[in-house]
Amino acid sequence: MAVTTTLCILSCHNFQAEVNAAIAAEGWHDVVACGFPARCGRPPISWDELRSLLPDNCSQVVLLGRACLNTLGAPPAGFPPVRIERQEQCFHLVAGRTLVDEAISSGAYLITSTWLADWPAQLRALGFEPAQAGEFFNDFARELVLLDTGLDPQTTTHLASLQKELNLPTRRIAVGLDYLRLLLSRIVLDWRLEQVQRNSCQQNRRHIAELADYVAAMDLLTRLAKTQTESDTINTIEELFQMLFAPAALHYLRIENDIQVPCSSIPAPMLDALHALSGEYAWTPDGNGFLLRISHGEERLGLIVVDHLAFPAYRQRYLNMALAVTGICGLAIANARNRRRLMEAEKMASLSILVAGVAHEINTPLGVGLTATSTLQEQSRQLAERFSAHSMTQTDLAHYLDTAETSTALIRQDLERIAHLIDTFRQVAVEGKPLDTRSFRLRACTEEVIRSLGDRLPAQQVAVHIDCDPELEIDSTPGDWVSIFTNLINNSLRHGFKNQERGTINMQISRDEKNLLRVDYRDDGAGIAPEVLSRIFDPFFTTDLQQGMGLGMHLVYNLVTHRMGGLIRCESRPGKGVLFHIEIPLG
Template sequence: MMRNKKARHCLLVCKNFEKEIVAAVKLEGLTDIDVIPFPVFCQLAFGKRCWPDDFLAKLSREYERIEVIGGGCLRAITRAKEETTMKNIVFHEQGQCFYPLIGKTLTDHYLQQGAYLLSSGWLDHWQTHLQQLGFDGSGIREFFAESCTKLVLIDTAVSVKSGEKLRQMAEWIDRPFEIIPIGLDFIRLFVSRIVTARFSEESLTYRREERGKLEQQAADYAMALDVVGTWTQLSEEAVVVENIMRLFHQLFGAATIRFLLLNDADTLIYTLNSDETIVTKIVPHLLEIPAEYEWINGDDGFRMRIGEKENTIGSIELGQFDFPQYRQYYFNLALNLGKVCSMAIAIARAYKKNRDLNEALQNSVFQLEEQSQELFLANQNLAVVNGDLESFSYSVSHDLCAPLRNMDVFTQILLERYAPKLDEKGAYYLLRVQACSQKMGVLIRDMLTLSRVGRTALNLREVNLSEIVEALLRELQESEPERSISLCVQEGLFVKGDPALLRIMLQNLLGNAWKFSAKNPNAMIAFGQTEINGKLAFFIRDNGAGFDMTLADKLFAPFQRLHAAADYPGTGIGLATALRVIRRHGGEIWAVAALEEGATFYFHLGAN
């Protein structure tokens, strides 16, 4: 601050708080007081001298009174204090340097939370202060990570750039931050108390009157915050907005009061006392306001952001005050009300979302009850159908299979006993009848297996697929011991599933591989596990006949055959059965093949 030749008193303060003290002195109308900063040295070694030895002596000769204001840093200049015999110098050492700004209770509250308190003046040179701590980039982050939980800016509104600098510092040291808008009322009371203690009785009376005004303003704060507190109990956003506007009209003598409110999609939903032209200009700008406020119209008014942290939900604009001399007071009061306005609107919106969710939940419950009833009826119908299917299966098993077995037996008897009496054609016909009856029996058996696979309850347990595959391949080798074939089975492959159904599935897949590789003199069958598209899948591979991939969509359909029955006999039910088993386990199966180059069947089983 420039020195005033007419000044009789001097406030010697830390550079970090110079702006606040200057603003407080100006608002108090203390035209005969100079504010002189001393260097910041709270980051320097304890007890280090930061001003020349004759610094206080020179000031003592220039001013009638010198008030030195500081926190713990003043303990670092005890030598200067001891050497000072000038009676016109008084040291006001505070326990913490933020006590004059927000008081002891609030300061201690944030410090107990592990907060690192910052002022606008400190943030003006935050990079320099961090360098003075003597750490490199990673070291400073570790220091703050261990020593504080968050950064807290005590925002007195003396610098509109403080918020942005706080964000830059928070990003650099990787710490969360918070902005506490408190205005200048407390520091004004502090300065007033120091100065009035040394003024004449006439001046003291004047200061008491001014202090009475400040106390009245504090009462206004209490009344406003009490009223705003009731908003948080309201449920409808429109009611909250109406109460906000009513209170602002009561508290602020302003010709211009504009209230803009955005929804979650940044779309304007309220415009009170704003014409369309102004709104069109303000809304895009509002979403980019770097600080909690901005002065407008040549500092005649201000616009305050409504929202939490980075989330802007609106703004309140005040201007053209009936009593412009109270503009700073209006500003401080508005800043304090702003956060509660944000909270009240947020609670109203949360209440609406809750109500909508409850209504949606009730509708869902009603729909679920209806669907449950429909499912109950469907399950009853399904039980009837399953009962009919069980009866049909029993009928097929006994009523159809028994005659087929009789046909097979009697045909065999005819062939054995009456073969000499039959000519060659007659014997051929009997053999055809026997083969057809046997084929029909196999088909019925496979159809019953397919039906049971879809209806059998799953008996889930840990299953060793490798052991099942080895056992099935041994059975196939025993059925055709003359075949020369190379077998490869990966050991130790386990899944969770139904052992009986998994055996049926593997029996069909391995039977296919065995059958379609029969014509290859260097036949090979392999079983193992691999990773496909980030998922583990089992595979059964052969180097047999393969198939045309353009026909792959028919592969797992019942009774669909991709090869002639004369070349490769079968019922066409095996792969359909394997598909049903795998689907019962929540899995998938697919195949990759080429004609005369073999085929590979891949499958996985749900969560396995």
């Protein structure tokens, strides 16, 4: 509800009738006039005397006068704001300066209708009985001039009586209320303008405060949309509700599969109220807060208590605001749960792929080894039978020994292959492998990899160019970089240069101004088809089942992204070679 404000105009009693008439003529319902005694400062007017005249809802005071205001100091504490309109002559309130000054200069004694209406009392206030005042007035005044505002119909009668008593000529000047109305209009207009400016400033301050709240709320809603886990989402929801409603108590009850899981200790009465909540919301038992249901579709996701609001009078407004954001809160929680389920499903799918790949890779050498073992076992049984029957010949023994040598060699080869597969799987699991970092020069590491490949990288067929500062040192795990360069070069040899007599590999390695290590590995091989390029870092994906397991590039990807916190991307087109771009942040 708007607060009613009133402008109070105080003038001496001799002008109060005119001020009231001007206010009525203008139709100002929020302006009132009050009159203080017309003593012309003898004795002076006091602030306490003026305070007693003010109405209760007075918001500003305007003082009109001259001598009566001379001794007033600053208003006391608690007094409404004061504006003093001091006049050179009191009569300037109803008539123009020129008219008043000329009349006074010509020896006129100026009077108003209100003064004239009670002229005997006015003369006594000056210290004269009416019968004795004539001599005094004749000494300094040449005439009596009435500034007639037209308010008193008995003016002619009163003026004639006064003229008879004082024996002075009289004259009437019709001034009306126009001059006073113009003066008061300016004062009231200034007051209204100040009100508008003050209200505007207050409104601007409220708007700025509300805008700050809205910005903070939007920031929290943005954070809410970016949360990844349900716990982070709930924490952000609680922070949002704390910021919007400033409750003394805030509780959240998580619900999943109709099972209620309190996120914090909830008082028993409030927990009972939550259990009884059947709709979208309800008021708390004491009425100073509210309960809300957070849901997505038909699924209940949680219940929240906002209790002991800082401003309970605005509880309906707060409730409406809370209901407006519960949909977003429910969506954020549902997204967090769906994200968790998707991650669990992806983990299970990845595990299934990994297990199937491991089983497939190990099953082949294991099956060959089992076959060789069965053959050796059967040959041993047959030889034992011939030995028992005294029918074994030298040829039988020689044949058995040949078979045993072949079978054991095959078994050993398959066991070594299984051991190699297990070691490769262990390398792929880089997250669980302990770090052994040290400072080393990357170019020397790269050259060592090239030397270790030996005959598999014949210089006359494959040219390798390394553009790297020999002094470039990094703090990392040398074995990881050996694995990265070895697998990149093997990928070029097995796939890029498979049907080529010659090939070229270019490696450009540098550290930039952002302390990023950049590695560009290029070859001019056969390139990669789009359908293969999209899966090049997938585990167990290979286009050459005879030569590899499909783990080499997956190992490179894991080392670069998981171990080193970097990124790797591959660019290629059929017939245009391949580019692997690697960026690693160097701490």
